[in-house]
């Protein structure tokens with residue numbers, strides 16, 4: 001793997017910033033290609049993937065729980081007066097659940113996940129890089145890309161959809177809490193309204209794109225960490241730039257994927 | 270006699286940008302030899318070791334290990350050779366998410382087919398060599414600098430490689446432990462017929478182990494010979510390097 005060399009100065013010129021941006025994109029592309037070259041070749045390091053998934057789950061569970069609850073609450077509280085003006089408060093469960101399933105759940109969970117996880121991976125692999133631990137694997141004839149990067153990317157790709165489903169569920173509960181603050185609505189009614197509103201088809205594009213988001217979080221964090229240089233300062237830079245890059249890519253890919261689903265299933269748009 | 274050469278380096282040049290670190294260096298190391306590399310800080314000793322193991326790619330020159338030019342090798346063939354080489358990093362480079370035991374087991378489990386019982390024996394054995402049996406379940410962050418160095422050493426010799434590359438094995442250790450480590454290098458040479466390249470500033474260590482030594486200076490090999498020859502040389506620079514006082518000319 002030959003990655004483009006970035007240029008780091010204390011005061012970077014505009015041309016250097018532009019150069020670094022494209023070099024980063026180029027390097028990331030090479031990284032993605034390398035991932036797909038290696039992911040299907042044994043050994044699969046299943047134990048390592050499982051370990052990372054456990055860690056990721058435990059690490060992000062509290063923050064996504066709170067996020068899910070707040071998304072649901074705020075969405076319902078804000079929509080309530082608007083719907084009430086048209087006497088349409090019966091639509092509230094449908095509104096909350098559809099927005100959460102289709103867009104808010106996947107994107108906000110992914111952004112939170114990026115903030116917590118791509119920075120973590122960036123810092124972890126970055127410090128392994130600058131303390132020569134990655135070189136140590138390399139000289140022991142162990143493939144560090146496979147052992148460190150592939151396992152982490154597989155783990156983030158698989159865990160984010162699970163977290164998203166959980167967030168959607170919690171957000172819908174949050175919506176109900178907001179409803180009973182404003183008005184009495186039985187849980188059975190709310191539940192039925194939600195179930196009637198969401199079709200299975202609504203879930204597919206929403207959840208499908210979280211695989212892409214999970215992949216982005218893993219690969220960007222790994223890329224920044226794996227290519228870190230320049231001591232502890234480089235580790236810090238890997239960690240922060242990973243969050244920025246991952247979040248931006250999530251938003252860009254969200255836009256692209258929404259377009260693609262609308263084109264594939266016009267009825268869902 | 271070409272057959273006795275384990276390593277042959279021809280006209281090696283390594284640069285970082287404008288900085289020429291190694292300039293047209295040639296050397297050879299024989300089977301079973303302990304070869305010492307001296308040089309002031311920043312003269313490219315670590316870079317030389319990293320070129321030999323293929324971590325850094327030189328701009329020019331050839332590095333033959335057992336008649337295979339490692340600069341031209343594919344990753345797969347290079348890895349085959351690397352399985353027979355041990356490398357001690359200057360900063361030990363212990364995997365900090367793993368315990369000492371896991372650090373030592375890692376390569377054994379990944380690259381070889383030993384039973385768990387054999388692995389356990391090897392781990393204990395390697396730790397005994399560096400007198401750190403009690404550290405087996407510690408994390409690297411719980412170890413002192415010198416302990417890390419010794420665990421790093423244990424980790425690199427555990428596979429009993431044919432060739433060991435040591436980057437300052439005794440730096441930061443007390444004189445007694447230093448001597449023990451030097452004796453260990455000598456024992457490994459005798460028992461396994463191991464070949465070693467040892468980067469060091471430690472004259473005591475060099476005296477114990479070295480069959481031959483070179484001195485790197487200004488990106489060249491400036492002297493080559495036995496330790497006695499280097500130490501007794503009248504060269505002004507060498508006398509300064511090896512003496513206790515600064516000698517004014």
Ligand SMILES: Nc1ncnc2c1ncn2[C@@H]1O[C@H](COP(=O)(O)OP(=O)(O)OP(=O)(O)O)[C@@H](O)[C@H]1O
Pocket residue numbers: 285290308309310311312313314315316317359
């Ligand atoms: N990855 C790198 N990128 C740029 N320059 C480097 C790199 N590695 C080493 N250098 C430079 O190469 C020169 C030699 O470094 P090296 O680490 O080999 O020194 P050394 O002889 O091992 O010194 P010491 O005894 O202090 O360990 C130094 O000037 C260093 O700045």
Ligand SMILES: [Mg+2]
Pocket residue numbers: 314315316359436
């Ligand atoms: Mg060095």
